[in-house]
Amino acid sequence: MSIVSFTPSPSQYSFTFGGVAPVMRVKPGTILSLFTEDAYCGRITSRNDHASSSLVAHELNPQTGPFYIEGAEPGDTLAVHIVDLTPARSWGASALIPFFGGLSSTPQSPSLQHPLDERTYIYEYDSANHTVGFAAQGSDFTVALPANPMLGTVGVAPAANEVRTSLVPERFGGNMDTPEMRAGSTCYLGVNVEGALLSLGDGHYRQGEGESCGTAVEGAMNVTIIVDLIKGGGPGWPRIESDTHLSSIGSGRPLEEAWRAGQVDMIDWMSELHGLDRLDSYQLLSQISEVPIANVVDTNYSAVTKIDKRLLPVSPAFGGMHAHLSNTAATLGTITY
Amino acid sequence: MSIVSFTPSPSQYSFTFGGVAPVMRVKPGTILSLFTEDAYCGRITSRNDHASSSLVAHELNPQTGPFYIEGAEPGDTLAVHIVDLTPARSWGASALIPFFGGLSSTPQSPSLQHPLDERTYIYEYDSANHTVGFAAQGSDFTVALPANPMLGTVGVAPAANEVRTSLVPERFGGNMDTPEMRAGSTCYLGVNVEGALLSLGDGHYRQGEGESCGTAVEGAMNVTIIVDLIKGGGPGWPRIESDTHLSSIGSGRPLEEAWRAGQVDMIDWMSELHGLDRLDSYQLLSQISEVPIANVVDTNYSAVTKIDKRLLPVSPAFGGMHAHLSNTAATLGTITY
Amino acid sequence: MSIVSFTPSPSQYSFTFGGVAPVMRVKPGTILSLFTEDAYCGRITSRNDHASSSLVAHELNPQTGPFYIEGAEPGDTLAVHIVDLTPARSWGASALIPFFGGLSSTPQSPSLQHPLDERTYIYEYDSANHTVGFAAQGSDFTVALPANPMLGTVGVAPAANEVRTSLVPERFGGNMDTPEMRAGSTCYLGVNVEGALLSLGDGHYRQGEGESCGTAVEGAMNVTIIVDLIKGGGPGWPRIESDTHLSSIGSGRPLEEAWRAGQVDMIDWMSELHGLDRLDSYQLLSQISEVPIANVVDTNYSAVTKIDKRLLPVSPAFGGMHAHLSNTAATLGTITY
Amino acid sequence: MSIVSFTPSPSQYSFTFGGVAPVMRVKPGTILSLFTEDAYCGRITSRNDHASSSLVAHELNPQTGPFYIEGAEPGDTLAVHIVDLTPARSWGASALIPFFGGLSSTPQSPSLQHPLDERTYIYEYDSANHTVGFAAQGSDFTVALPANPMLGTVGVAPAANEVRTSLVPERFGGNMDTPEMRAGSTCYLGVNVEGALLSLGDGHYRQGEGESCGTAVEGAMNVTIIVDLIKGGGPGWPRIESDTHLSSIGSGRPLEEAWRAGQVDMIDWMSELHGLDRLDSYQLLSQISEVPIANVVDTNYSAVTKIDKRLLPVSPAFGGMHAHLSNTAATLGTITY
Numbered sequence A, B, C, D: 001m002s003i004v005s006f007t008p009s010p011s012q013y014s015f016t017f018g019g020v021a022p023v024m025r026v027k028p029g030t031i032l033s034l035f036t037e038d039a040y041c042g043r044i045t046s047r048n049d050h051a052s053s054s055l056v057a058h059e060l061n062p063q064t065g066p067f068y069i070e071g072a073e074p075g076d077t078l079a080v081h082i083v084d085l086t087p088a089r090s091w092g093a094s095a096l097i098p099f100f101g102g103l104s105s106t107p108q109s110p111s112l113q114h115p116l117d118e119r120t121y122i123y124e125y126d127s128a129n130h131t132v133g134f135a136a137q138g139s140d141f142t143v144a145l146p147a148n149p150m151l152g153t154v155g156v157a158p159a160a161n162e163v164r165t166s167l168v169p170e171r172f173g174g175n176m177d178t179p180e181m182r183a184g185s186t187c188y189l190g191v192n193v194e195g196a197l198l199s200l201g202d203g204h205y206r207q208g209e210g211e212s213c214g215t216a217v218e219g220a221m222n223v224t225i226i227v228d229l230i231k232g233g234g235p236g237w238p239r240i241e242s243d244t245h246l247s248s249i250g251s252g253r254p255l256e257e258a259w260r261a262g263q264v265d266m267i268d269w270m271s272e273l274h275g276l277d278r279l280d281s282y283q284l285l286s287q288i289s290e291v292p293i294a295n296v297v298d299t300n301y302s303a304v305t306k307i308d309k310r311l312l313p314v315s316p317a318f319g320g321m322h323a324h325l326s327n328t329a330a331t332l333g334t335i336t337y
Helices: A253-272 A278-288 A315-329 B255-274 B280-289 B319-330 C255-274 C278-288 C319-329 D254-272 D280-286 D317-330
Strands: A003-006 A024-026 A030-036 A062-068 A077-087 A093-094 A119-126 A131-135 A141-144 A152-153 A188-190 A198-204 A221-230 A239-241 A247-252 A293-295 A300-310 B003-006 B024-026 B032-034 B063-069 B077-087 B091-096 B119-126 B131-135 B142-146 B148-153 B185-188 B196-204 B219-230 B239-241 B245-252 B293-295 B301-308 C003-006 C024-026 C031-036 C063-067 C077-087 C091-096 C119-128 C131-135 C143-147 C150-155 C186-190 C196-204 C221-230 C240-243 C245-252 C293-295 C301-308 D003-006 D024-026 D030-036 D065-070 D079-086 D091-096 D119-126 D131-135 D142-146 D150-155 D186-190 D196-208 D221-230 D240-241 D245-253 D293-295 D302-308
Touching: A003 A024, A003 C150, A024 D091, A030 A198, A062 A221, A077 A152, A077 A315, A093 B280, A119 A253, A119 B280, A119 C240, A141 B280, A141 C221, A141 C245, A141 D024, A152 A188, A188 A315, A188 C031, A198 A221, A221 A315, A221 C063, A239 A315, A239 C221, A247 A253, A247 C319, A278 A300, A278 B131, A315 B319, B003 B024, B024 B196, B032 B063, B063 C031, B077 B148, B077 B196, B077 B319, B131 C221, B148 B185, B196 B219, B196 B245, B196 C031, B196 C063, B219 B319, B219 C077, B245 B255, B255 B280, B255 B301, B280 B301, C003 C024, C031 C063, C031 C196, C077 C150, C077 C196, C077 C319, C091 D280, C119 D280, C143 D280, C150 C186, C186 C319, C196 C221, C221 C319, C245 C255, C255 C278, C255 C301, C255 D254, C278 D091, C278 D142, C301 D280, D003 D024, D024 D293, D030 D196, D065 D221, D079 D150, D079 D196, D079 D317, D091 D196, D119 D196, D150 D186, D186 D317, D196 D221, D221 D317, D240 D317, D245 D254, D254 D302, D280 D302
Parallel strands: A003 A030, A024 A062, B003 B032, B024 B063, C003 C031, C024 C063, D003 D030, D024 D065
Antiparallel strands: A030 A221, A062 A198, A077 A188, A077 A221, A093 A119, A119 A131, A131 A141, A152 A198, A188 A239, A239 A247, A247 A300, A293 A300, B032 B219, B063 B196, B077 B185, B077 B219, B091 B119, B119 B131, B131 B142, B148 B196, B185 B239, B239 B245, B245 B301, B293 B301, C031 C221, C063 C196, C077 C186, C077 C221, C091 C119, C119 C131, C131 C143, C150 C196, C186 C240, C240 C245, C245 C301, C293 C301, D030 D221, D065 D196, D079 D186, D079 D221, D091 D119, D119 D131, D131 D142, D150 D196, D186 D240, D240 D245, D245 D302, D293 D302
C-alpha cells in the first residue's frame, strides 16, 4: 500500500479554509503521511518567546493542505481516519496571550481591563514515558502529564463561497479543538466544493476540555491519515466516530448554540441509525448524552455531543466506514516518519 | 452509629431554598436516611400522564429538608457525603414538557413556534440488573440502559436573604443536575445562613449530560448521606469530590458564564491545594480540565469543571474530609431502607 | 385629594422584593409622596469615597416600601403612575466599582484580569438649569448634561414565593434601569401576591441606555406616584405607557433573551389592542419596534421593546388607565416636597 | 460635478464581501448613483410568493459593487456619505421565512419545533405621502407607516483574506441592518485590502430596530453616495456620523458582545475627540449612551452605541469629513434617477 508524504514549506502553509489552491490531488483511499507545524508557525521556542512579540498576526495556525480529493462533490461526505499522531519535536509550548483565552476579555468581547501578564510554558515531551512536563513559574511545582496527541484543526472549504481563517470552527470543521480528534478516530465532514479541499493542523500534545487559556500544549506533529469518500450523506456538522463513541461537534456563540447544533445533529444521526422518530431520539439522547466541551476560546465555541456506542444496538454508520478504515490502518504496522 | 431517618409528608415538601423553616436540627457528623419524592411530586405515573395536565405549577421538584446543621455559620463549609442512592420505586419517568427543555423555546427565551408534542416515557427499573428500560413510542425500539442514580438538586439557603425555587441552580447549589452527584461523592457548599438549611431531592435513576429534554429518568429515591461541617473556607461555588476527581460547578447564563465561574473556582482551588499562583493554575487547568456539561435546560445552566486527582500530587482538600466521610460510610455496611 | 407621605428611616429600607413586611397599606388611587435614598445607601458623598471601601454589601439599592395595595390579588395588574421625580439633593454620584459594570469582568462572568481602577464622580445638580455636571478626572474636561430623572427600580413581590435582591430585574420588575421610567409614565406590573407589595427606589438624575459602567448619576429622589389597580390582566413582563409610547421590558441573560421576552410580550399586547393575530403582530412589530437597551450590567440584562402610539390607531390600553392617571396628576398642580 | 452611474445586471450581483473582482475603479470624492436589487434578488413580487419556494439559497442579499477606491490601503478609513435613498419600486416586501427571524429557532440555534407558518406581506409605497402600507392577513387591519429608507448592508472586503457572505455583519460592515444608515449619514469603515472593495445593498423602505422577523420592508433602491478616503485612522468597527449623532456599530453573539464592541469603540472615539482618558470616557458614555439595537436576526447580531453630538463640545471627527461631504451633497440639488 503506497503512502503519500507531504511536508509543507513555510510558503505552503495555508491560513484559511477555502480561498487556497490545493497542494495536491489524491484519490479516495489514499494514505497521507504529513507534517504539521505548530499553531505559532514555530515562532515560540522558549519561555522567553512571548506571544505579543514573537507571533505574526495572520500567520497563526498554519494548515497542511488543502488536498483535493478526487470525485468529492458538494453533498458528499469526506471521511478522515487518523491513523497516527506522533509529536514531531521533543517539546510543545503553551502561551498566555494578551486578550485571548477563556478567562480574559477579548477583542470580540472587550472590557477596559488590562491584559493578563504574558507567560510561555515549554512542556518537554518524554517519548519513552509519553508524557509532557509542566513546570510552574511562580513556584517550583512540576508534574508530568500523560501525552494525549490530537489535532485541533481539521476542515474543508466552507459553503457559500466563504473563506474563513484557520482559527474558526464552523460547519466545515476547522479549529474545533476537541481531544476527540485523536488517533483511531474517523472524522466525517460534509463536502461543500468540488474536491472538498481538506486541510489539517494545530497539533496538541495534550489539551484539557475547553482549552481554557486558549492554547494547548501546541507542537509540530507527524500525522498519518487515510482519507476516503462517501457519496452523498454529508452531515450538517462535523462528526467523529471512534471504536467506542459517536460524536457530533457543534460550533457557535453563545456556547448553548454550539451545544444545540451538535445535539440536533446527533438526534438526526440516531434517528437514522436506529429508526427512531425525532422525539424518541431526543428522549433517548437526554439519558445517554455525554457533553465534553471542546473549546470556549475560539471565534466560535465548540461543544461535543457524544454517545457510547455500547449502550445501543450495533448499527454501522456511513456504511461501516470507520471499521473499514480502522482495518486498513491495522494493516499498516508501525508508523514511522 | 445512629442513623436519623426522615420521610417527608407531602405537606412537608420544600419548594424553595431559603424561606422555609427547618424540618429538623442535626449535629455535624449525622447520618441521614431520607426519602425524596420525584420532581413531578409523584403526579406522573404512566405514559398517559402528560406534564401539561398532570403537573401543578409551583409544586415541582419537591425537596426533602431543610435540615438545620448545628454550628453552621455564614462562611463555613457544609460537607454532604452521599453514602447511597437507591431507587425507591420500580420505575422512573421522563416527560417532554411544552416549552421546556434544551431544544425548545421557553418562557425565558420565547419564540412564536408551537410547542413540541408531549410524550411521557416510563422507564422500568430492573434492580437485579440495575438497568432502566427505554421504549420508543414512534417505533418498536427498546433498550436497557445502566442505571446511574444521582441527585439533581442539593443546596442550602442562598445569601443576601434571597429565596429561590428548587428549579434554580446557583452559588448555593440547588438544581445543578450533574451526574457527578452520585453515591461516593462529597459535595461542599458554602454556608450563607445560620444552620445552613440543607435540602435535597430530584432523584434521577439516570441522566445524560446536559439533561437535553429537561427531564432525566426522574424517580423517588432513598438517600443516605452523612452531613458534616468545616469551619470557614466556604467555597464560592458548589464543589464535589470523589475518590478520583475534584469538581466545581458553575451556574449561569449564557453557558460560557457558568463555565467561567467553575473554571475560576477550580483555579483558586488548585492554587490553594498545590501552592500555585493563579496564572500557573490557569495554565495547568488548560491542559487537564474536563468539562462535562451538567444542564442546559434549567433557569441557569450548569457546567462542571473537573480534574482527575491522579494527575496531580496528593493534597487533601478540606482537611481530608472526603476520605474521612468515605471511611465512615464504609463502616455502615449494606444500606437498607 | 389627600397625599400620603412616607420617608423611610434607614432601618426601614427594603433590600429585597418579597420577604419584607409592608410599611403601609394603601387603597388603589392613593397618591404617594416618597423619599428614596440613593443606591449607595447614602454612603458615597465625595469623589474620595470609593465603592470598595465605602459600600456595605447587602445594603445596596435600598427600596422605599413595600406598600400593600388593598384588593390586589395574584393575576391583577398594578398601575404605578409617576407624577413627579425631583432630585432630593444638590448632587448625584456615579462610581466605577471593581468587578462591576458592562466593560469589566464580574463575579458572574469572571476573568483573571485585575479590576479597573476605582473612581467616583460627583455630578452637581443645577436645579435652575436642570443639569448635572460631569468633570473628568484625567483631564480638565467638563460638561453640563441635561438632567433626566428616572427610577432605576420599581417592582412587586415575585411569584413562586421567591425573594430577590433589589439588584435583580425580572418579571416582577425590579432593577430594570430604563430611562423610560420617568415622570409622566405609567408602569404596569403583574401582581403575584396579595397586596402586590410595591417597592421603588434607585433614583437616577440621568442615565445612558445600557448603564454602561453599572452606575448612573445616582441620587436621592423625591417621588410622587399614584398607585392604582386593574383587576386581572396581569402582564407577563413589566410594561410602561407614556403619552407617546407603549413599552415592554424583558430581562434575562444573554441579552437576546431579554429582548425576546419583551418582543413576545409586545406582540401579544398589540394583538390584544388591535385585533391582530400573532403573526401579523410579529410582522408589524418588525417594522415599528424601537429597542433602546435598558441595562447590560445587572444580574439580568434588560431590553425595552417600544412602539410609538402615534403610528397605530388609537386603542386605549388597560381601560385607559394611563390617561386617567395622567388627568389625575394634572389636577395636583405643582408638586413640592 | 460628474456622477458615475451603475446598475448591475443580475450576473453582476455580488453575494460576498471579499472574493469578488471589482465592478469599477473610482477615485475618492466620486459621486455614485446606484441601483440595488432587494434582498430577495427580486424573486418575491406578491404575497403568494413564499420564501421557501421562491428564494434561491446563496442568491440572497445581492450587493452592488464592489467598487475599488483608488489609493485606499489597509489601515485607511473609507467614508461613504449617503446623499439619497429613493425607493426604486412602488412596493416593498417582508416575508416570514421558515427557521429565520428573532422569534424562531434557526439552523444556528436549532430547536425541534416546527417552523412558523410562512407569510409574505406586500407594502405599497406611496411616494406622495412617503408611506408604506401594512395590511394584516388574519384580520382587516391596515395602517400606513412613514417610509424611512435605509441600507441594510454596507461593507468592504474583510481582513485576513476572509470572504463572508453578504448576510453577515462584522468589523468590515456588511449586513448590520441599522436604520441609522439613512440619507444624510456618513459611514466610516476601516480598509482591509487595497482598494477597499466597497459594496452595498439591502434597501429597506422601513425597518424596526432589531428587524424582529428577519426581513424589513425590503425593496429595490436608487442610491446616491459620495465615497471618500481618509488616509489612516481606520476604526475597529463601523461608525456612522449624522448631523446630530455619532454611532459605532458592534456585531457578534451573544448580543452583549456586539454591545461591548460598539461601546469600547465609542469610548476610544470620545477619548480621541475630547482628550479624555478611557475611564473618564467610560463614565461619560455611561450617562449619555443611546443604544438602539440594529438586528437580533442575522448571523451576528448588531448593536448601535450612539451619542448626541449636541451634548458635547464641538470636535469634528475624521477631519470634518461629514460636514465636507454634506456640503458637497447639498450642491447636488434634487437627485433624480
